[in-house]
Amino acid sequence: MLNPRFKYLQIAFNRSLPEVRQMINLLPVSDRILIEAGTPLIKRYGVKGITFLKDCWEQKLQKPGYIVADLKCMDRGSTEVEAISLAGASAATCLGLAPIETISEFINRCEAASIDSMVDMMNIQFPFEILQKLPKLPQVIVLHRGVDENDLNREKQIPLYHINKIKGTYNVLISVAGGENLRSATSSFFNNADITVIWRQFYETPEQTAQLAKEFLELVK
Amino acid sequence: MILQKKEKYLQIALNSNLQEAELIIRQLPISKRILVEAGTPLIKIYGTEAISRIKQLAGPQAYVVADMKTADLSQREVRMAAEAGASGIVCLGVSPIETIDLFIKECKSIGVDSMIDMMNVQDPLMILKKLKTSPDVVILHRGVDEIEFSKEKQIPYYQIKQIKGSYNILIAVAGSDTIREVQRAIFNDADIVVVWKEFYQASSATAKLAEDFLKVVK
Numbered sequence: 001m002l003n004p005r006f007k008y009l010q011i012a013f014n015r016s017l018p019e020v021r022q023m024i025n026l027l028p029v030s031d032r033i034l035i036e037a038g039t040p041l042i043k044r045y046g047v048k049g050i051t052f053l054k055d056c057w058e059q060k061l062q063k064p065g066y067i068v069a070d071l072k073c074m075d076r077g078s079t080e081v082e083a084i085s086l087a088g089a090s091a092a093t094c095l096g097l098a099p100i101e102t103i104s105e106f107i108n109r110c111e112a113a114s115i116d117s118m119v120d121m122m123n124i125q126f127p128f129e130i131l132q133k134l135p136k137l138p139q140v141i142v143l144h145r146g147v148d149e150n151d152l153n154r155e156k157q158i159p160l161y162h163i164n165k166i167k168g169t170y171n172v173l174i175s176v177a178g179g180e181n182l183r184s185a186t187s188s189f190f191n192n193a194d195i196t197v198i199w200r201q202f203y204e205t206p207e208q209t210a211q212l213a214k215e216f217l218e219l220v221k
Numbered sequence: 222m223i224l225q226k227k228e229k230y231l232q233i234a235l236n237s238n239l240q241e242a243e244l245i246i247r248q249l250p251i252s253k254r255i256l257v258e259a260g261t262p263l264i265k266i267y268g269t270e271a272i273s274r275i276k277q278l279a280g281p282q283a284y285v286v287a288d289m290k291t292a293d294l295s296q297r298e299v300r301m302a303a304e305a306g307a308s309g310i311v312c313l314g315v316s317p318i319e320t321i322d323l324f325i326k327e328c329k330s331i332g333v334d335s336m337i338d339m340m341n342v343q344d345p346l347m348i349l350k351k352l353k354t355s356p357d358v359v360i361l362h363r364g365v366d367e368i369e370f371s372k373e374k375q376i377p378y379y380q381i382k383q384i385k386g387s388y389n390i391l392i393a394v395a396g397s398d399t400i401r402e403v404q405r406a407i408f409n410d411a412d413i414v415v416v417w418k419e420f421y422q423a424s425s426a427t428a429k430l431a432e433d434f435l436k437v438v439k
Binding site (some may be wrong): 039040042043044046047048049070072074075079084095098120146147149152 | 266267
């Protein structure tokens with residue numbers, strides 16, 4: 001569903017649903033923008049939140065858009081994948097830290113539901129060790145720095161050099177999450193990422209959504 | 222900590238849907254030793270409404286565990302679950318140490334019990350050692366997918382005594398479904414045993430397990 005020749009911008013939404021609707025309305029119309037239902041939003045509103053985002057984005061685009069459900073599956077992957085695909089998600093995430101059985105079941109279930117599988121490598125030093133154990137690859141690998149770790153420990157960096165290493169061996173798309181500004185997004189694309197995930201600036205200054213999205217969108221052209 | 226160190230508890234995890242959760246809760250014996258859990262799938266499907274609805278069904282005195290499986294943004298998730306009525310909240314042991322530390326701190330300041338789920342953690346002691354403060358509960362776990370696809374993975378009972386020898390915390394063990402397995406976990410010094418209804422079981426089987434627990438385990 002994602003085109004490997006394109007670069008994408010994924011915007012994560014975690015505010016209240018009425019605020020999210022306003023923010024999505026301010027976004028420019030573009031296929032390169034992926035809308036993410038963030039983990040806190042899913043845990044707050046459940047699958048209703050996903051359907052809500054799907055509807056808002058579809059109204060804006062005038063056609064169905066791409067919705068990522070940041071499920072962060074750790075167990076019982078099958079139940080969760082079915083629920084969110086019915087709700088209208090185009091992709092779901094699973095934690096790379098989950099048991100291998102869970103990740104591999106998650107990938108199978110995503111395939112069965114015809115949605116993209118994304119494996120989030122947050123807090124994993126060597127993503128290769130996980131990838132080697134999987135019988136089937138996911139569509140997307142997310143290289144990720146957690147928000148809490150970023151805030152408390154500024155020295156930790158997203159290991160951008162992993163991008164080309166992984167792409168050299170596996171036929172997957174790479175998404176980079178945890179950067180906070182235009183500069184980190186630029187450097188993730190420069191390092192060959194396919195998707196860059198942003199949220200903080202949108203979360204903290206929703207009134208600037210339109211301007212921010214335009215600036216970021218310049219990058220993915 | 223809200224839970225008592227001297228007591229033994231049975232935690233009933235509710236995972237499928239709210240209708241079934243209601244059916245099970247209505248049949249449960251009333252006891253402060255029975256904890257009800259809003260399982261992760263329920264939370265992801267219904268949102269925090271799953272927690273508030275279960276609290277409402279189980280009554281104001283009930284102890285509700287919110288299995289948030291927090292992996293990031295712990296302050297927000299703790300507040301969200303506590304506001305919905307949770308008394309105990311779960312964070313993943315595999316998440317970054319910064320997240321777990323913030324999680325425990327936030328639980329303490331709000332006055333709810335912090336529970337760290339050690340699913341897929343090789344050595345829980347290694348995690349506990351790195352933390353600024355200890356959590357109230359550690360959950361030793363076999364994931365459902367792990368049980369389903371590799372039967373030989375066992376609940377590591379020896380870890381219970383290892384952890385209790387060094388830390389003053391309660392241990393919950395998840396992954397039992399018969400009264401014998403529950404007894405075995407308690408015999409191995411677990412404080413809380415987590416059980417859930419398999420899809421092929423009747424909800425009355427879960428209620429029966431709870432009754433047996435209150436009778437057999439004192």
